[in-house]
Amino acid sequence: EEIELGGYPHYMIKEIMGQPESLRTCFRGRVDTRDGRVVLGGLTGLSRELVRAKRVALIGQGTAFHAGLIGEYLFEDLAKIPARAHYASELRYRNPIIEEGTVVVAVSQSGETADTLAAIAEAKDRGALALGAVNVVGSSIPRETDAGVYLRVGPEIGVASTKAFVGQVAVLTMMALYMGKRRYLSQADLDGYLAELERIPDHVAEIVQQSDHIKEAVEDVVTRDNWLFLGRGYNYPVALEGALKLKEISYIHAEGMPAAEMKHGPIALIDEGMPVVFVATGGSQYSKVISNIEEVKARGGRVLAVADEGDTQIDRYADHVFRVPPVSEPLQPLLTVVPLQLLAYHAAVLRGHDVDKPRNLAKSVTVE
Numbered sequence: 152e153e154i155e156l157g158g159y160p161h162y163m164i165k166e167i168m169g170q171p172e173s174l175r176t177c178f179r180g181r182v183d184t185r186d187g188r189v190v191l192g193g194l195t196g197l198s199r200e201l202v203r204a205k206r207v208a209l210i211g212q213g214t215a216f217h218a219g220l221i222g223e224y225l226f227e228d229l230a231k232i233p234a235r236a237h238y239a240s241e242l243r244y245r246n247p248i249i250e251e252g253t254v255v256v257a258v259s260q261s262g263e264t265a266d267t268l269a270a271i272a273e274a275k276d277r278g279a280l281a282l283g284a285v286n287v288v289g290s291s292i293p294r295e296t297d298a299g300v301y302l303r304v305g306p307e308i309g310v311a312s313t314k315a316f317v318g319q320v321a322v323l324t325m326m327a328l329y330m331g332k333r334r335y336l337s338q339a340d341l342d343g344y345l346a347e348l349e350r351i352p353d354h355v356a357e358i359v360q361q362s363d364h365i366k367e368a369v370e371d372v373v374t375r376d377n378w379l380f381l382g383r384g385y386n387y388p389v390a391l392e393g394a395l396k397l398k399e400i401s402y403i404h405a406e407g408m409p410a411a412e413m414k415h416g417p418i419a420l421i422d423e424g425m426p427v428v429f430v431a432t433g434g435s436q437y438s439k440v441i442s443n444i445e446e447v448k449a450r451g452g453r454v455l456a457v458a459d460e461g462d463t464q465i466d467r468y469a470d471h472v473f474r475v476p477p478v479s480e481p482l483q484p485l486l487t488v489v490p491l492q493l494l495a496y497h498a499a500v501l502r503g504h505d506v507d508k509p510r511n512l513a514k515s516v517t518v519e
């Protein structure tokens with residue numbers, strides 16, 4: 152086991168730190184900046200179906216559902232196709248509008264989640280084209296779907312999913328660009344995204360270097376039992392994922408939500424010292440997020456913010472700032488989730504928990 156851990160105390164931190172390499176493997180041969188295209192061998196022969204698709208339904212559970220929520224934004228933004236993320240477990244029992252012309256994308260690390268498998272069967276019965284975005288090669292979901300794209304991030308051992316999440320988001324980004332190119336996305340825009348994608352692994356390498364800094368920030372708030380995670384747009388699902396990571400391994404109660412939603416109720420929870428984590432990277436909604444931060448500060452909350460490198464304004468409002476290189480909004484989740492993974496990891500270790508074996512959780516849930 153010591154050899155497999157490669158000097159790290161836990162698989163989770165090894166997998167977080169290894170994300171630059173996992174992403175390089177995920178993108179290799181697929182992000183082709185020279186010819187300006189996305190190459191997804193698994194989708195070959197499906198161009199017609201993808202061009203004509205009426206809608207996309209993304210399905211998954213847990214972390215995979217959060218990746219699906221980001222997919223919702225990606226497919227609508229980049230491929231201009233109505234998209235919706237569903238908990239696989241819910242989709243099945245609600246007579247969903249899934250028919251011929253619907254592309255279902257099943258997102259999963261293990262490829263064995265029973266809820267997701269059951270939803271795939273239901274979607275196929277209704278005439279949908281079922282695709283997989285799965286990590287484990289040869290698992291059940293790739294066998295049950297019509298086609299798919301593997302994450303290629305390597306085996307994930309830590310129970311709290313980290314590199315599989317960024318792999319899922321990376322694959323959904325490539326799928327949306329692949330489909331977008333066949334629909335409304337211009338070559339110039341595609342070229343821009345490809346150039347940015349190619350640099351994402353290096354950016355992640357830079358972010359993980361802040362691990363010690365993130366640990367120090369966590370020490371400041373780790374005794375608190377209720378946290379909020381807030382973000383807008385593409386970073387709203389990232390806030391959900393940050394809260395889930397913290398719950399899973401540190402057993403701290405955390406809630407994620409769209410930043411604007413705070414004032415419609417949860418603001419009542421904020422008191423002296425309550426930790427509130429903001430994903431506050433640059434983009435169309437930055438100034439709105441800053442006002443949300445001011446509301447938290449006015450009530451004595453402790454603000455931890457993920458912000459762009461070079462954003463000096465944020466230092467005036469946040470107690471602790473974690474930096475990410477600035478990228479286009481659709482690509483931000485690939486970076487902004489990383490400080491939140493480290494935050495959850497350090498919180499759990501500081502509280503003395505076994506992060507690789509969290510209580511009550513299984514790596515893969517094969518019952519409905």
Ligand code: G6P
Pocket residue numbers: 211212213214215258259260261262263264267310311312512513514515516
């Ligand atoms: C379990 C795991 C979660 C995971 C979810 C979906 O609940 O504990 O970490 O996100 O299943 O798993 P999958 O293998 O389908 O991604």
